[in-house]
Amino acid sequence: MFNQDSTLMTILNKAADMVILSVLWCICSLPVVTIGAASSALYHATMKVIRLGRGYAFSTFFTSFRQNLKQTIPAVLLLLIFYAAFGTGIYLLWPQTESMFANVYIVFSLLCIFFLLTAQLHLFPLIGRFRLSRRELVTVLTRLAFGHLGKNIMLVCLLAFAVEAGIYYPPLLFIVPAAFSLLCSFLQEPMFHKHINYED
Numbered sequence: 001m002f003n004q005d006s007t008l009m010t011i012l013n014k015a016a017d018m019v020i021l022s023v024l025w026c027i028c029s030l031p032v033v034t035i036g037a038a039s040s041a042l043y044h045a046t047m048k049v050i051r052l053g054r055g056y057a058f059s060t061f062f063t064s065f066r067q068n069l070k071q072t073i074p075a076v077l078l079l080l081i082f083y084a085a086f087g088t089g090i091y092l093l094w095p096q097t098e099s100m101f102a103n104v105y106i107v108f109s110l111l112c113i114f115f116l117l118t119a120q121l122h123l124f125p126l127i128g129r130f131r132l133s134r135r136e137l138v139t140v141l142t143r144l145a146f147g148h149l150g151k152n153i154m155l156v157c158l159l160a161f162a163v164e165a166g167i168y169y170p171p172l173l174f175i176v177p178a179a180f181s182l183l184c185s186f187l188q189e190p191m192f193h194k195h196i197n198y199e200d
Contacts, residue, residue: 018178036072040128041065
């Protein structure tokens with residue numbers, strides 16, 4: 001018989017929880033507009049179940065998912081509109097790189113996409129972890145997106161690596177989402193502590 005409190009069993013249980021959370025995130029993200037609620041639930045469950053060892057992966061994920069669904073859908077739609085607008089502009093102007101206006105607009109659009117992406121990477125964890133008013137959320141997001149350039153670049157690099165791993169080796173989708181969320185939490189929690197007074 002294995003000792004349920006042994007280090008090995010703890011590692012195996014956490015690994016199983018990460019697989020469960022990753023699968024749930026993939027399934028709940030399929031409609032696209034629900035990816036925000038799924039990401040919020042993933043971060044919340046990763047923090048609570050994986051890092052703090054409280055609760056169960058399945059129930060924790062779905063409780064957070066249901067609570068945040070209505071709040072995150074408009075945010076996802078707004079982000080999609082912005083990404084589409086900037087992406088379309090870049091696509092149309094890319095062949096005209098001899099134009100000064102085209103070059104300025106492309107650089108401006110790429111910077112906007114970068115800061116939108118960093119805001120997105122913080123937005124859904126904040127929604128999953130805290131109950132902030134809209135004004136508080138915007139204030140904290142602005143500080144996080146513009147005040148932590150180094151860590152934000154690291155978060156974007158982690159995202160790029162996770163996306164690439166999932167695309168080129170799909171079986172990794174069974175672990176990559178939760179692993180990405182876990183790694184991000186080690187960067188983000190100190191940032192959140194700096195701007196929000198809270199306890200684990």
